[in-house]
Amino acid sequence: MATRVWNDQTGPARYVAPDPDFWDPKLSDAARRLLGSAVLCFARNGFYGTRTRDISAGAKLSAGSLYTMFDSKEAVFFEITRSGHIDTLACLNADPGDGTPTERLQRLVSIYVEWHARYHTVGRACQHDLAVLTEEHFAEIVELRHQIEAIFRNVVEEGAKDNTFDAADIDGVLRAIHSLSIDVTRWYGLDGTESPQSIAALYSKFALRIATPPPSS
Amino acid sequence: MATRVWNDQTGPARYVAPDPDFWDPKLSDAARRLLGSAVLCFARNGFYGTRTRDISAGAKLSAGSLYTMFDSKEAVFFEITRSGHIDTLACLNADPGDGTPTERLQRLVSIYVEWHARYHTVGRACQHDLAVLTEEHFAEIVELRHQIEAIFRNVVEEGAKDNTFDAADIDGVLRAIHSLSIDVTRWYGLDGTESPQSIAALYSKFALRIATPPPSS
DNA sequence: CAATTGACTGAGCGCTTGCTTACCGGGCAT
DNA sequence: ATGCCCGGTAAGCAAGCGCTCAGTCAATTG
Numbered sequence: 001m002a003t004r005v006w007n008d009q010t011g012p013a014r015y016v017a018p019d020p021d022f023w024d025p026k027l028s029d030a031a032r033r034l035l036g037s038a039v040l041c042f043a044r045n046g047f048y049g050t051r052t053r054d055i056s057a058g059a060k061l062s063a064g065s066l067y068t069m070f071d072s073k074e075a076v077f078f079e080i081t082r083s084g085h086i087d088t089l090a091c092l093n094a095d096p097g098d099g100t101p102t103e104r105l106q107r108l109v110s111i112y113v114e115w116h117a118r119y120h121t122v123g124r125a126c127q128h129d130l131a132v133l134t135e136e137h138f139a140e141i142v143e144l145r146h147q148i149e150a151i152f153r154n155v156v157e158e159g160a161k162d163n164t165f166d167a168a169d170i171d172g173v174l175r176a177i178h179s180l181s182i183d184v185t186r187w188y189g190l191d192g193t194e195s196p197q198s199i200a201a202l203y204s205k206f207a208l209r210i211a212t213p214p215p216s217s
Numbered sequence: 218m219a220t221r222v223w224n225d226q227t228g229p230a231r232y233v234a235p236d237p238d239f240w241d242p243k244l245s246d247a248a249r250r251l252l253g254s255a256v257l258c259f260a261r262n263g264f265y266g267t268r269t270r271d272i273s274a275g276a277k278l279s280a281g282s283l284y285t286m287f288d289s290k291e292a293v294f295f296e297i298t299r300s301g302h303i304d305t306l307a308c309l310n311a312d313p314g315d316g317t318p319t320e321r322l323q324r325l326v327s328i329y330v331e332w333h334a335r336y337h338t339v340g341r342a343c344q345h346d347l348a349v350l351t352e353e354h355f356a357e358i359v360e361l362r363h364q365i366e367a368i369f370r371n372v373v374e375e376g377a378k379d380n381t382f383d384a385a386d387i388d389g390v391l392r393a394i395h396s397l398s399i400d401v402t403r404w405y406g407l408d409g410t411e412s413p414q415s416i417a418a419l420y421s422k423f424a425l426r427i428a429t430p431p432p433s434s
Numbered sequence: 435c436a437a438t439t440g441a442c443t444g445a446g447c448g449c450t451t452g453c454t455t456a457c458c459g460g461g462c463a464t
Numbered sequence: 465a466t467g468c469c470c471g472g473t474a475a476g477c478a479a480g481c482g483c484t485c486a487g488t489c490a491a492t493t494g
Contacts, residue, residue, distance in 0.1 A: 013348075030441080044348070048265035052482060062443045067483065069441095128345060128403065131230075131261070172419045175404075176397055183396035186345065202389045209426040247471075269452060279473050284453065286471095 015043045015121050015189045022119070023083055031069040033059035035083075038076050043121035043189075047077055047132040077125065078137040084122040085144040091115055092151050101159030102208060108152060109177060109204040116184040117196035123185035152177065156211060165211040177207045232260045232338050232406045239336070240300055248286040250276035252300075255293050260338035260406075264294055264349040294342065295354040301339040302361035308332055309368050318376030322428060325369060326394060326421040333401040334413035340402035369394065373428060382428040394424045 017036040020029070027035070037058025041050035052073050056066045070076045091111050097104065116123040130141060156173055159165030166173055180203055188199075234253040237246070244252070254275025258267035269290050270280045287293045308328050314321060333340040347358060373390055376382030383390055397420055405416075 028441085046263050046265060046346075048263060049349075051480085063482095064444065064484075065442050073482070129263075132266075169419060172423075176420065176423050179400035179403075180393055180396050183400050186396075187392070202386060203393065206389075206393050206427045209429070209431065210423045212426070212431065214426065214429065215432065245471085268450080270450095280452095281454080281474075282472055290452065 013044060013189050015040055017121055018119055022087065022122075024079070027079075028069065030059065030061060030065070034061065034066060034069060035076065035080060039080050039121045039125060042077065042080065042129065043124045047073075047129050074132065074134060074137070077129070078133055078141075080122060080125050081130065081133070081141055082137075082144075084119065084126040085141055085148070087119070087122075088112070088115055088126075089144060089148055092148065101155050101162065101164055102212075104155045105152075105159065105165075105211060106204045106208055108155060109181060109207040110200040112152075113181045113184060113203040114196045114200035116182055117188050117194075117199050120185050120188040123182065127182045127185050149174070149178075159211065166213045173211050176210050180206060180210070230261060230406050232257055234338055235336055239304065239339075241296070244296075245286065247276065247278060247282070251278065251283060251286060252293065252297060256297050256338045256342060259294065259297065259346065260341045264290075264346050291349065291351060291354070294346070295350055295358075297339060297342050298347065298350070298358055299354075299361075301336065301343040302358055302365070304336070304339075305329070305332055305343075306361060306365055306368075309365065318372050318379065318381055319425060319429075321372045322369075322376065322382075323421045323425055325372060326398060326424040327417040329369075330398045330401060330420040331413045331417035333399055334405050334411075334416050337402045337405040340399065344399045344402050366391070366395075376428065383430045390428050393427050397423060397427070 017040050020032040020036060023032045023035050034055060038050070038055045041054050041058060044050070052066055053063045055073075055076065056063050066073075066076070070079070092108060095104070095107055095111060099107075116127075126141075130138060133141065152174055153170070156165055156170055160167035160170055184199060184203070234257050237249040237253060240249045240252050251272060255267070255272045258271050258275065261267070269283050272290075272293065273280050273283045283290075283293070287296070309325060312321070312324055312328060316324075333344075343358075347355060350358065369391055370387070373382055373387055377384035377387055401416060401420070
């Protein structure tokens with residue numbers, strides 16, 4: 001049988017939740033346990049496929065306790081996506097931002113991909129299920145996404161200006177790099193055993209190839 | 218405001234279903250209308266987020282009529298993913314398969330990406346929700362996916378053999394190209410107005426860049 | 435010690451879900 | 465005309481859903 005690199009495993013998914021201190025420190029221990037359980041449920045079965053009882057059971061709490069800490073199931077989901085986007089933004093902003101556009105893009109993609117592999121369950125919620133949010137919550141997430149996109153756009157545009165990157169397809173390059181990076185959340189935990197770092201190294205190399213036109217053209 | 222290339226639109230999604238004759242010709246007209254309605258519902262809200270009543274209402278049928286044509290909601294979903302994978306495979310196999318690995322990979326990715334843009338609603342079901350299938354149905358889909366992967370692997374391995382493609386990371390290249398291609402189903406219909414053909418042209422170019430190591434390295 | 439608090443419980447409400455069943459009407463061979 | 469499929473309907477069932485709320489009890493306060 002050929003090596004398989006697509007998500008076609010049939011066993012149980014090896015999804016893992018972030019450490020409790022990934023979540024907002026203002027939340028109680030129980031609330032953070034709830035988020036850890038919820039993010040696993042959402043990654044496995046999506047928003048509509050998870051029951052509030054599954055979430056509370058996973059945190060060793062009763063069914064009603066969820067509603068002492070969150071207004072609704074949607075509020076739980078929102079808190080996950082909010083934390084996820086804020087943490088992503090913080091990781092990207094921690095980059096010094098020096099060096100050539102090539103060096104900077106490689107570092108940014110590396111950070112971004114490693115984040116999506118390490119926090120693949122959070123990433124799934126952030127990238128694949130935003131449509132379940134209320135209009136207000138969705139708008140708040142979109143604002144964060146624009147900030148994240150602007151970081152990448154800034155580097156790609158600068159690289160286009162000095163002709164290291166493809167100036168003709170900046171939007172296409174940005175979208176392709178984004179696609180490449182976040183699709184990690186779809187298969188990570190299902191397929192393969194690579195470390196977040198090795199995936200980040202490989203994919204940031206690919207991102208540079210996407211952005212850089214071959215010399216012949 | 219900066220151009221936005223991520224899925225952050227707030228209006229209604231512009232999802233479109235395939236023509237009725239996309240579906241198995243053995244099925245009745247009503248059954249194909251049902252599938253057309255179902256694929257839109259599933260694309261919008263996922264498997265667990267759509268009710269069987271939404272599906273039948275979209276086909277202008279009563280609630281019970283779904284069960285005169287399909288055994289269950291899962292059977293409807295399976296029929297969609299089955300048809301989708303079979304059609305994808307047929308489109309890829311229609312390629313003559315001649316020319317250099319570069320030419321062949323470009324054509325294959327172009328076909329694959331155009332398919333996922335044109336049939337973005339079917340593609341969403343095929344790429345993002347397979348976990349809802351029963352074990353038997355899932356195994357059937359996985360078999361089709363292996364055939365699809367083998368087509369791409371064949372070309373990439375051949376290109377690696379004659380040093381046009383990256384021989385060190387064949388699995389990584391395959392997965393990256395796959396990620397790039399199928400992520401189209403996540404944003405197409407939500408964001409942007411490009412034609413399937415123009416996306417296919419751009420992304421097949423990117424796929425070649427991913428597979429081809431830069432001369433310096 | 436009694437009084438108060440607050441995190442947590444779990445039975446259960448109102449409603450929705452996937453699916454079943456009893457039924458209907460028109461075309462068709464006899 | 466008659467009987468009979470057959471594609472489709474309408475009503476409804478049992479189970480499950482998100483969410484509520486009166487109540488429990490250990491910890492804290494005075």
